[in-house]
Amino acid sequence: MKRVVIALAMAGAATILATPAAAATLDDVKARGVLNCGVNGQLPGFGMPNPQGVWTGLDVDLCRAIATAIFDDPTKVKFVPLTAKDRFTALQSGDIDVLIRNTTWTLSRDTQLGLNAAGVNYYDGQGFLVPKSLKVNSALELNDAAVCVQQGTTTELNLTDYFRTNKMRLKTVTFATLDEALKAYDTGRCDAFTADASALYSVRPRLSKPDEQVVLPEIISKEPLGPYVRQGDDQWFNIVRWVLFAMLNAEELNVTQANVDEQAKSQNPEVKRLLGTEGNFGEQLGLTKDWANRIIKQVGNYGEVFERNLGEGSPLKIARGLNSLWTKGGLQYAPPIR
């Protein structure tokens, strides 16, 4: 009996010693043969399964892009659905390799949680939904309006801040859940409904007259959503951030899923460096030369992924807005590959 206990204890100790610290996530992933990616299980357009059980969404496709860069196979991802509460512990404990779950990049998360945001794959922000019949064109005309909002969220806080800074009177009507707030707005208890803009678009079809609602142009808070990784593994951090940058650069250089083979013969030095026909940039990351080529061919560039999940190709029909490339008046800007 005693010997069994000692053997077990030694086996346990060996396992603990064999477990690498935070470093070398890439080697772990390669050894495992699959990328563990933490996603949102139920956010249309970002991460949710379809009736056949296939995961879809902007965040989900970024997971696939990372897996493709490593394995040349977008199916080598294990999607771990996480709630807002357990997402950070799942990353800290090593249950997942990267967290891409519409997580807002903030200072305290970068400092206190031992995590780092590796970029922004969607610029979100709080907006307002109003009925067209209200004949309001700007949030600044909402003086004295009753606004439906979910209780106890930063959304509620941003709302009161915005009205106070603009010296407008506000009547908030708060509800415990988003569903209740939406229902109240639909039955006419409020003049406006506020939530993150991406959420406004996804809940709009649930209203009884979705065509008679309009999202106002003002965005009153900054919610940059992006992938998170553990601190202390710079190689892995670089891979995640540059996969995203490669997808953005590809859109900027007009390299698409359809024309990537043609573009590989291009003489444009930027395209050549992106697709690995010149230089060894992929190898510097710990990947292969054609890493970006694989991503574009099997997943697509940022614009294609956006259109498919959130834009005109999806039921959400979200305009690119802030998420347009910097060349088209948006904020999406990727440093050059060189």
Place this chain on the structure above:
Amino acid sequence: MAQETRPKPVSIAYVRTAPPAQVAPPMTAHGPLRWIKENLFSSWFNGLLTLLVIALLLWIVPPLLRFLVIDAVWSGADRTACLPSQEHPEVGACWAFVREWFSFFIYGPYPVDERWRVDLFFVLLAFGTGWMLWLNAPRRDLGALFFFVALPILTVLLLRGFPLLGLPIVDTTKWGGLFVTLIVAAVGIVVSLPIGVLLALGRRSDMPAVKLVSTLFIEFVRGVPLITVLFMASVMLPLFVPPALSPDKLVRALIGIALFSSAYMAEVVRAGLQSIPKGQYEAAQALGLGYWRTLALVVLPQALTVTIPNIVNSFIALFKDTTLVFIVGIFDFLRTIEIARIDPRWATPVTSFTGYAFAALFYFVACHLMSRYARGIERRRSAAERR
């Protein structure tokens, strides 16, 4: 013979010679009217209650029927089918949406090509449960062996996969829907009864150490909400043990649920043990039975019979509690509906109601079947006692 010799009775005008024709009892003393009077209007207060209930039913049932059946949309390709239109000004439940997502409700994100494995699991589970629940079934000892030993092993091999047999591994993050609900409930129910019995015995034991440990466990687990147990199991555990040793997310939740329901079951069984008179123990001892045989032959059969309603009560509660596993990111049946209802392809004002109505229907039918079965067992037991 004697009658014929007797002289004919003298006819007296006021004495009937033949019985009168039978008159039916008054309307209020028999038939449906009497039933109505006795059961519904036996006093003015009961009459008032009856009227109130009828009013309530009239208020609830017709709109419900109209929503769920008459105005319901049964087929369609996307949300436009469930939106009010010219020929359909009122739209009820959007069953077309349930139809499209139905396979997801059953299998969750389980890969489509492998779903036959889940079907096979359903068949095996139904077979095993039927064998165990049908009291007159032949060879119930074999049935128990199948249910408690073969079925769990087969389930793991079948659902998780066994590459040597050509069954590719399907990770538990891809499990979901009805079959996960059934697994969680079945594990909770099957594990909690034996552990609960042991804990209850431990708590009534004369050995102080056993008693202390059992009491501490029961009181500690009962003093904490299930959500906390699940959180501890799924969030804290991986922080303490190295990743290689930490069990699968679903297994963590299963352990949490099993421990939790065992503690409750222990108290239910203890109540049954308490109700057995001391004379029964003494009589068993007088017959020369030891501790375990006293329990197995005399005490437990009586104690468990007494507690059947309470045991089933905790099973039903447990079955509904399984929905809490969603907070650790497991797609149980209710969660799959919650996911589907926000699908923008089907988003309409009625989609959420339809999803929840479907869930309510499912949980009602499942719980009702359980309580019907328990009532059947109780009747059988009480008939046996009268004999």
